[in-house]
Amino acid sequence: ATVGHTILQVGPVNPDVQAALTEEFGALRLPEVPEEREAFLDAHAGEIRVAVCSGRFGVGTELMRQLPQLRAVVNFGVGYDTTDVAQAAERGILISNTPDVLTDCVADTALALYLDVLRRVSAADRYVRRGDWTAKGNFPLAVRASGKRVGILGLGRIGQAIAHRLEAFGCEIHYHNRRPIEGSAYAYQPSAAELAAAVDVLVVAAAGGPDSAGLVDAQVLESLGPAGYLVNIARGSVIDEDALVEALVQGRLGGAGLDVFAHEPEVPAELLELDTVVLLPHLGSGTEETRQDMAALTLENLRSFLRDGTLATPVA
Numbered sequence: 001a002t003v004g005h006t007i008l009q010v011g012p013v014n015p016d017v018q019a020a021l022t023e024e025f026g027a028l029r030l031p032e033v034p035e036e037r038e039a040f041l042d043a044h045a046g047e048i049r050v051a052v053c054s055g056r057f058g059v060g061t062e063l064m065r066q067l068p069q070l071r072a073v074v075n076f077g078v079g080y081d082t083t084d085v086a087q088a089a090e091r092g093i094l095i096s097n098t099p100d101v102l103t104d105c106v107a108d109t110a111l112a113l114y115l116d117v118l119r120r121v122s123a124a125d126r127y128v129r130r131g132d133w134t135a136k137g138n139f140p141l142a143v144r145a146s147g148k149r150v151g152i153l154g155l156g157r158i159g160q161a162i163a164h165r166l167e168a169f170g171c172e173i174h175y176h177n178r179r180p181i182e183g184s185a186y187a188y189q190p191s192a193a194e195l196a197a198a199v200d201v202l203v204v205a206a207a208g209g210p211d212s213a214g215l216v217d218a219q220v221l222e223s224l225g226p227a228g229y230l231v232n233i234a235r236g237s238v239i240d241e242d243a244l245v246e247a248l249v250q251g252r253l254g255g256a257g258l259d260v261f262a263h264e265p266e267v268p269a270e271l272l273e274l275d276t277v278v279l280l281p282h283l284g285s286g287t288e289e290t291r292q293d294m295a296a297l298t299l300e301n302l303r304s305f306l307r308d309g310t311l312a313t314p315v316a
């Protein structure tokens, strides 16, 4: 069924979603250049009923205000912090995301960072490539990864999948959430700082957005300390990035494994020089299989909304 120009694509999307949007749905693409965008919105703002977005691009406060007929935001990805959730709630605009299908891959990425930053896999790989093994001898000793005390900040679906994997490494799991999870076998800590003080490694798996912004601040990093490690597969916004860079540069934090940053794709230049950090280009869910599943779920949400105004996986 063709639905005319009622669907707006905001930012780049996954190729499968892109193909369907163009060929099946005749979606309009929001121009990225400000002057073009203005003319585009003058012409089309009134007809847009659904927006499809992904990653760093969402329907923020201003864009949402400019779309008076908007009824749904279909987000490729589990996180939807780039969309103005408060305004959407006020206006009865529905939002869908892609939960569950990416949980395993994001948790696997967290474990990859965990193992890499403690056992210094990437740093050791660079050592071999530079010829240092022959020139300088054995690589310096790393830190044991098994049996550590690990704190999960945000014990949701992804946080629990990370904890489950770490159990197999004999780790003792602590967590902090806004509320303790009933029936959880893991040790609840009442604040992020207390969680950091109780563990060797802090893994950030909390949702982004205004509620969690800067939750990992200078004090939390200090509680983690020079023998402590940080892993972030959530959103850069959850950490005070300036404080993190300072702590790493000054050796007041042992190391960090980061898949996400405050201003992607910008990575603080100071971090590029440090062998104590592992830097990934936001690839947490980035496998062929999972991206296929995310694309299918995104299109399922879109079709469902166009059919009867409901979403397959609406956010609460």
Ligand code: 8YV
Binding pocket: 054, 055, 056, 076, 077, 078, 079, 080, 102, 282, 284, 285
């Ligand atoms: C991105 C993610 O959506 O699901 C999320 O919240 O951060 C990722 O899966 C993905 O990079 C697509 O842009």
